[in-house]
Amino acid sequence: MRWLKPTLRSVYGLLGNPPGPPSDSTLDEGTEDIRESMLAALGPAGPRHFPQITRRIRYANDIHALWYLRGDLMAALANMHGESAARQKIASISAQFQGLLPGGLSSRPSPLVG
Numbered sequence: 001m002r003w004l005k006p007t008l009r010s011v012y013g014l015l016g017n018p019p020g021p022p023s024d025s026t027l028d029e030g031t032e033d034i035r036e037s038m039l040a041a042l043g044p045a046g047p048r049h050f051p052q053i054t055r056r057i058r059y060a061n062d063i064h065a066l067w068y069l070r071g072d073l074m075a076a077l078a079n080m081h082g083e084s085a086a087r088q089k090i091a092s093i094s095a096q097f098q099g100l101l102p103g104g105l106s107s108r109p110s111p112l113v114g
Helices: 004-015 024-042 051-058 063-068 070-081 083-095
Strands: none
Touching: 024 051, 024 063, 024 070, 024 083, 051 070, 063 070, 070 083
16 A cells, blocks of 8 residues: 555645636736737727727626637637638637636647647
8 A cells, every 4th residue: 555655646746736816916917918919919900890809809807708709809810811820819819818717718729730
């Protein structure tokens, strides 16, 4: 039974304690940075061609709302720049959500990419 202890400790070490939620100021800063990145991705033509999406991004209440707007942003970017470029921009924006969302709301690797 002695051989189980190090294994259990290392498994616990891998799992560890989940990090606590981000502070309010970190969350607010991250939300605004992501909002700006999303609006910048649309570019100057965004408000003219996609006013509803631009408005929804600009007035999203919280980080969760911005997370769910990525799909709409992806569709708009794909329309303007093609799907490949849109995927790259969305991947960059999605990376900014790291540490700001609960564990259940994070991106999973797509089985289609590869």
